[in-house]
Amino acid sequence: MMSNHSIKLFNYNTWANKTLLNHLMQLPSELCHENIKSVFPSIFDTLMHIYIVDYGWHSLLTRKYTSDDYEAIRSTIARLTEEVKALNLQDFGKKQDLLSKSYYDFVSTTDMEQTVIYSTLSMQHSEVIQHVVNHGTYHRGNITAMLRQLDHAGVPTDYSMYLYQSMK
Template sequence: MKHHALKLYDYHVWANQRLFQHLKALPAEAITEQLNSVFPSVFEALVHIYTVDHVWLFTMRGDSFDKVREAVGRIPEETKGKSIEEMERLFQGASDQYQAFFGQQSDLDALKTYTHPHFGSLEARYADIVQHVVNHGTYHRGNITAMLRQQGLAGVPTDYIFYLFDGNKQ
């Protein structure tokens, strides 16, 4: 049986894919329109989700804080001016990296210590970190829906229950 953390990560990927399919059907300016909201634009919210996904992938892989900070510090420049299709490909690349990482792990419930210069040390299972990544993505996909509604546009349902229903059709 698939580990629950892997199922949750599959949901995260599914929800992001669903969001991208929806965003690609909207006028391009809806993605970049400057808003008075949680993020300056939908695009910036996407970059944030993408960045945090990388923070935790690199951290779980064991990269140092400085190496993680350097790597994710390049993301704003790497994503600048990207189309929604290019962003979708970047998200897929991140998902591929996560899947490769998961494939190398024999125990997603293994404890690992994570150290942050300001927050201290945390002992957590890989599964706990995956839960955080999924929760983070869910929260900000909700922000994106609110930002779209602020522009008079509809969002797309990405709740976990819709993922479960969708999976039963396959």
């Protein structure tokens, strides 16, 4: 059974990532790479982390590799880090868009109540989507705090703002 809730959550996550990225593109380009004492050394490192973790969960959902295939996970992280670290925000956004489309295709055609074992953790597909969304929300909050440390405003990306914007 397809889960409308999972699609709605994933659409929110995609909207929030795009909203943040569009906001960052309006700021001085060097800002995203400025070193800052925070959870990650820069805003861009935080964006990369969100993307790499999203990619990893997508790979597990689509069974590109298994959760105990640590060598595949390590090599994927290394490859993605190399691919992404030199990108500008526009090109990074294109990679995010491709991943979002793949996620949407998965969520809209898969039984989201199906349970899968990840190492020893049993999760429904819908729970994985919830985790991906929560993870992104947490780190978008980190980026907002980092922006404030750098004397710039953040942009609202919470779920209620998404719902409000979606009504327009």
